[in-house]
Amino acid sequence: MFKILQVVCLACCWWLGCPASIAVAQSDSDASPPERSAEEQIRIQLRQYVAAFNDRKFDQLADLLSPDLQYRDDSAGTQIDNAEAFLDRLKNAIANEPTLQLDAQSSGVFVENPTKAIVQGSTTLKAADVADEDSYFVLTMSKNVKTWKITSIVEQSPEATLQSAASEAIESLGWLVGTWQDSSPEELQSEIEFLPGRRFLRRTITDSSGQQMLGFEIVGYDPIANRVRSWTYLSDGTFGEGFWTGEENHWSLKMTQTLPDGRAASGTYVLRPENRDTMTVQLVSREIEGEPMPSSIEITMKRIATTPPNTNEPLPTAEAE
Numbered sequence: 001m002f003k004i005l006q007v008v009c010l011a012c013c014w015w016l017g018c019p020a021s022i023a024v025a026q027s028d029s030d031a032s033p034p035e036r037s038a039e040e041q042i043r044i045q046l047r048q049y050v051a052a053f054n055d056r057k058f059d060q061l062a063d064l065l066s067p068d069l070q071y072r073d074d075s076a077g078t079q080i081d082n083a084e085a086f087l088d089r090l091k092n093a094i095a096n097e098p099t100l101q102l103d104a105q106s107s108g109v110f111v112e113n114p115t116k117a118i119v120q121g122s123t124t125l126k127a128a129d130v131a132d133e134d135s136y137f138v139l140t141m142s143k144n145v146k147t148w149k150i151t152s153i154v155e156q157s158p159e160a161t162l163q164s165a166a167s168e169a170i171e172s173l174g175w176l177v178g179t180w181q182d183s184s185p186e187e188l189q190s191e192i193e194f195l196p197g198r199r200f201l202r203r204t205i206t207d208s209s210g211q212q213m214l215g216f217e218i219v220g221y222d223p224i225a226n227r228v229r230s231w232t233y234l235s236d237g238t239f240g241e242g243f244w245t246g247e248e249n250h251w252s253l254k255m256t257q258t259l260p261d262g263r264a265a266s267g268t269y270v271l272r273p274e275n276r277d278t279m280t281v282q283l284v285s286r287e288i289e290g291e292p293m294p295s296s297i298e299i300t301m302k303r304i305a306t307t308p309p310n311t312n313e314p315l316p317t318a319e320a321e
Contacts, residue, residue: 038148038246039109042117042141045148046106053102056094058087066142066149073155086153097127108226111246112172115143120226138168169221169228170194173201175276179305181208188214190301205234219244236260242269263289277303 045064052060062083071080071089080086094100106121119139126132140152180190187208195202200220206213215234222229228244230253240257253269267286273279279301286293 038111038114038117038143042109042111042119042148043106045141046104046119046121046139049150050102050104053090058091061090062087064150066151069150070152072153097130099128101126110169110172110228112168113246114249117141117143117148117246118168118172170199170201170219173219173228176201178303179210180279180301181304183300183302189304191305230255232257240265259288265289267293 049064065083067083069083069086071086103124106119108120110118123135124132135155138154141148142151176192182188189206189210191204203217205215217230217232219230231241233239237260242253242255245252250270250272257265259265265288267283269283271281280298282298283296
């Protein structure tokens with residue numbers, strides 16, 4: 001989940017600036033069309049939840065909830081520990097206000113791994129002759145076979161919602177903490193660590209000896225964009241930034257950079273974990289000054305130093321154990 005951690009090999013010349021002669025001449029047009037992302041699936045099911053509530057289709061609501069749903073309202077001190085009791089609460093609210101309608105907006109979907117996602121957003125309950133009631137929420141969703149289920153709902157203040165989203169987004173990348181070496185001829189190393197406060201990750205890129213620093217990257221949660229973001233600075237003068245998106249079995253980092261000579265470059269890194277200590281990365285959809293460039297070769301990264309004892313984050317893929 002973290003494409004930052006591949007300087008897709010210096011063999012490919014510093015991320016997006018590699019010459020076409022070094023990269024594998026593989027056109028993006030050769031790639032198969034992507035399947036619907038986990039984020040798209042989740043957003044569709046959230047819209048289904050709102051529609052089922054407003055149409056009073058409680059059976060459909062139940063299908064979207066995990067039987068052991070955990071609900072907590074931090075402002076009211078209410079807590080419920082199963083879906084049946086939660087549905088009873090909704091039915092009672094509708095019985096008291098028959099015209100009750102729900103409007104919900106999801107402001108962020110953070111896919112931690114193929115079977116877990118965090119969703120944050122806001123809701124407004126509307127009823128005739130009653131003032132609108134606004135609320136902020138954080139959902140945890142889990143995937144069972146092919147369907148995402150809501151496993152927990154927490155209603156809280158806007159400030160608490162923001163803090164929770166930031167923490168969840170960065171902690172989900174904690175499995176990357178450690179030192180990695182790529183399979184390029186240069187055998188570049190990447191040391192990844194949390195900065196104090198655990199709100200940012202820092203990746204330091206060095207040569208094969210680990211002594212000469214070639215660049216670094218900062219990854220953190222951007223509360224304005226409401227997404228995980230990274231900023232990269234390389235010793236040759238290249239700098240750039242990008243946004244992360246979680247998919248079913250990989251993460252993608254859509255990146256833009258300014259090269260040392262002032263040219264604009266862009267591309268998307270695809271990171272695929274294979275197991276706890278191995279992952280691959282490839283740069284696709286490359287452009288320099290708007291000109292399409294070949295995709296890079298796929299680079300393998302292996303962990304050469306283990307994570308600290310207090311780091312036990314799960315892998316971001318079901319296949320990797």
